[in-house]
Amino acid sequence: MHIPENYLSPSTCAVAAVAMVPIWHQAVKHVREEVPQEKMPLIGIAAAFSFLAMMFNIPLPGGTTGHAVCGTLIAILFGPWSATLAVSIALAIQAVLFGDGGILSLGANCFNMAFVLPHVGYHLYKLIESKMPGERGNLVAAAISSYVGLNAAALLTALEFGIQPLLFTDAAGNALYCPYPISVAVPAMMIGHLTVAGLAEAGFTCAILAFLSNAAPTFGIESKASAKSISPVIALVIALVAATPLGLIATGDAWGEWGVEDLAQMVGYTPAGLGNGWEWSSLMPDYTVGGMPEWAGYILSAIIGAALLVIVFRLASGLAKPTMEFGD
Amino acid sequence: MTTGGNDVPEWLKTPQDYTPTGKSDRFVTKSILSVSGVLARFRLDDGKSWALSPQAPLKLLGTLVVVVLVSLSRNFFFVLAVLALLVLRMTLLERKALARVCATSLATATLTFLLMLPAALLGQPQSALTLAAKSLVSVGLTMTAALTTPMGELTGGLRALGLPAVAILTIELALSAIVRLGQTCLEVLDALMLRSVGTNRHKQASMGGIGGVVLLKASRTANDTFDAMRCRGFDGEYHSGNRRWRLGIADLAWIGLIVALVALFTYTQGLV
Numbered sequence: 001m002h003i004p005e006n007y008l009s010p011s012t013c014a015v016a017a018v019a020m021v022p023i024w025h026q027a028v029k030h031v032r033e034e035v036p037q038e039k040m041p042l043i044g045i046a047a048a049f050s051f052l053a054m055m056f057n058i059p060l061p062g063g064t065t066g067h068a069v070c071g072t073l074i075a076i077l078f079g080p081w082s083a084t085l086a087v088s089i090a091l092a093i094q095a096v097l098f099g100d101g102g103i104l105s106l107g108a109n110c111f112n113m114a115f116v117l118p119h120v121g122y123h124l125y126k127l128i129e130s131k132m133p134g135e136r137g138n139l140v141a142a143a144i145s146s147y148v149g150l151n152a153a154a155l156l157t158a159l160e161f162g163i164q165p166l167l168f169t170d171a172a173g174n175a176l177y178c179p180y181p182i183s184v185a186v187p188a189m190m191i192g193h194l195t196v197a198g199l200a201e202a203g204f205t206c207a208i209l210a211f212l213s214n215a216a217p218t219f220g221i222e223s224k225a226s227a228k229s230i231s232p233v234i235a236l237v238i239a240l241v242a243a244t245p246l247g248l249i250a251t252g253d254a255w256g257e258w259g260v261e262d263l264a265q266m267v268g269y270t271p272a273g274l275g276n277g278w279e280w281s282s283l284m285p286d287y288t289v290g291g292m293p294e295w296a297g298y299i300l301s302a303i304i305g306a307a308l309l310v311i312v313f314r315l316a317s318g319l320a321k322p323t324m325e326f327g328d
Numbered sequence: 329m330t331t332g333g334n335d336v337p338e339w340l341k342t343p344q345d346y347t348p349t350g351k352s353d354r355f356v357t358k359s360i361l362s363v364s365g366v367l368a369r370f371r372l373d374d375g376k377s378w379a380l381s382p383q384a385p386l387k388l389l390g391t392l393v394v395v396v397l398v399s400l401s402r403n404f405f406f407v408l409a410v411l412a413l414l415v416l417r418m419t420l421l422e423r424k425a426l427a428r429v430c431a432t433s434l435a436t437a438t439l440t441f442l443l444m445l446p447a448a449l450l451g452q453p454q455s456a457l458t459l460a461a462k463s464l465v466s467v468g469l470t471m472t473a474a475l476t477t478p479m480g481e482l483t484g485g486l487r488a489l490g491l492p493a494v495a496i497l498t499i500e501l502a503l504s505a506i507v508r509l510g511q512t513c514l515e516v517l518d519a520l521m522l523r524s525v526g527t528n529r530h531k532q533a534s535m536g537g538i539g540g541v542v543l544l545k546a547s548r549t550a551n552d553t554f555d556a557m558r559c560r561g562f563d564g565e566y567h568s569g570n571r572r573w574r575l576g577i578a579d580l581a582w583i584g585l586i587v588a589l590v591a592l593f594t595y596t597q598g599l600v
Contacts, residue, residue, distance in 0.1 A: 281453045281454060281457060283404075283408065283457060283461060284408065289404050289405050289408060291403070291405070291596075291599035292405045292596065292599065296405070297405070300405075300408050300409060300412050303412040303415070303416060304408065304411060304412045304415055307412070307415035307416050307418070307419050308415055310419045311415060311418055311419055311426065311430065314419070314423055314426060315423070315426060315427055315430060317423065318423055318427065
C-alpha cells in the first residue's frame with residue numbers, strides 16, 4: 001500500500017501533503033493534551049509494532065503482496081491521533097531510510113495509512129464495543145474495525161492510483177504516471193486486501209491486543225497506572241524483529257509498487273513521469289545493501305526502524321506536559 | 329544637619345518617570361544563561377554508567393576500534409550494522425543524554441551531507457549519504473561513550489591506556505577549574521546586574537572587568553591549588569588511575585561483541 005515515487009503526479013502529491021498539514025497539527029495538539037508524559041515512549045513501541053507489521057509481506061491472490069499496518073491497534077491503545085503521529089513517523093522512516101514508499105508521495109501514504117485507517121478503525125471500534133461489552137466483545141470489535149480500517153485505506157490508495165490516467169496523459173494518450181484506471185486499480189487492490197491482507201491486519205491486531213491484555217495490562221492509555229512491567233512487550237518486539245525475514249517468503253511486488261522496468265514490460269511503454277521522475281537514494285533501497293543476504297538486511301532495517309521510533313517518542317516525551325498527581 | 333524644605337536638591341523635586349526597558353538586561357542575562365548552561369552540563373551530565381557498561385579503558389579502546397573500522401569500511405552493510413547497535417544502545421540512554429547524542433550526531437551528519445552535496449549533484453549521491461551516515465555513527469558512538477562514563481572513570485581509563493600522568497593532571501585540573509571559575513563568573517555577572525539600576529547603555533564595557541576579575545581569581549586559585557597539593561605531599565608525580573582493572577563478565581561480553589564486529593568487518597570487505 002506504500003505508493004512509490006512518481007506513481008502519483010506531483011500535483012496529487014502536493015494536494016495530499018497540504019491536506020496532511022492540519023491533520024498533523026491536530027495530531028500533535030491532541031497527543032500533547034491527552035497522552036501523559038510517561039506513556040509517550042510507549043507510543044514509540046506501538047509505532048515499532050506498526051513498522052514491523054508493515055515488513056511482513058503476505059502473498060495475495062493475483063501474484064502481488066500486501067501487509068498489515070496495525071494502525072487500528074495503536075488507535076485502540078493510545079487514541080486515533082497518537083496512531084496518526086506514530087504511523088506517520090514510521091512511514092517517514094521507511095521512505096527516507098529504506099526507500100519503501102516515495103518521499104513526494106509521503107503525504108498521500110500518510111493520509112491513507114496514518115489518518116484514514118486509524119480513524120475509521122477507531123470510531124468503528126468504539127461503536128461496536130459499546131454494543132458488545134466484555135473482553136470477547138472487545139476482540140471482536142478490534143477484529144472487525146481493523147479489517148474495515150485497512151480496506152478503507154486500500155480503497156483510497158486504489159482511487160489515488162486510478163485517477164492518475166484520467167487526469168494526466170500525454171499527446172498520444174499514454175499515461176504520464178500510474179497507467180491503470182480506476183476500473184483496474186480498485187479490483188486489483190481490493191481483492192487482495194478484502195481476502196488476505198485485511199484478515200492479516202485483524203489477526204495481528206487481535207493477537208497483539210490479547211497478548212497485551214494478559215501480559216501487560218497497563219500498556220495502553222486507558223489504564224491510569226504507569227506501565228511498570230513492559231518487558232513482555234519488549235520481548236514481543238524482539239521476537240517480531242527476529243521473525244521479519246518471514247516477510248521475504250512472499251516473492252513478487254505489492255500492487256502498484258513495481259520498478260519502472262517491470263511496469264514498462266506490463267503496459268508496453270514507460271510512462272513519461274515515471275521514467276524521468278526524481279528519485280531519492282535511500283540508505284538501504286528495498287532493505288538490501290552491500291552484497292549481504294536479504295534476510296540480514298531485513299533484520300538490520302527492522303532493528304534500526306524499531307529503535308529509531310522508540311528514540312523519537314522518548315525525545316518527544318520531553319516536550320509533553322509533565323503530569324503529576326497529588327494523592328487520589 | 330537640618331532637614332528644611334530648602335535643602336532638598338533640585339533633581340529630587342523633578343518627578344521621575346522611569347520605566348525599565350525590556351532590553352536593558354540583555355547582555356547580562358545572555359551571559360549568565362550561557363555560563364550557567366555550561367556549568368549545568370558539567371555538573372548534571374557527569375556521565376552515568378549502565379549496569380552492563382564495560383570498564384572505562386575497555387570502553388574507550390572499543391569505541392576507538394569501532395570508529396576506525398566504520399571509517400575504513402567500504403561496505404555499507406557494516407556501517408548500518410554498527411548503526412543498528414548504536415540506536416539499540418541509545419534507546420536505553422536517559423532522555424537528556426539521548427537528546428544530546430541525537431542533537432550532536434545529527435548536526436554533524438547534516439553538515440557532512442551539505443559539504444558533500446556537490447558530489448551528489450555531480451552524480452554521486454551515494455557518497456554524500458555514505459559519509460553522512462559514517463559521521464553520524466562515529467559521533468554517536470563517541471558521544472554515547474563519553475556520556476555514559478563518569479568524568480573520573482574517563483580520565484582513569486585514559487591513564488590505563490598509557491596517557492602521561494601530566495596530561496591527566498592537566499585535564500582534571502582544567503575540568504575542576506572550569507566549574508570553579510564559571511561560578512566566579514556568575515557571581516560577578518550577578519553583581520553587575522544588581523548594580524545596574526536604570527538604563528545602562530554601556531554594560532558591554534564591563535566585559536573587560538569581568539574577564540579581569542575571573543583572570544585574577546584564576547591565578548589565585550591556581551596558586552592555592554598548588555599550595556594545597558604541596559601541603560599534601562605532592563612531589564611532581566601524579567598517581568592517577570594506577571588501580572588494577574579486572575575483567576568482569578560484562579567486559580568479556582563487550583570484548584566478544586568487538587571481536588564479532590571485527591569479524592563482520594573482514595567478511596563484509598570481501599563482498600564488495
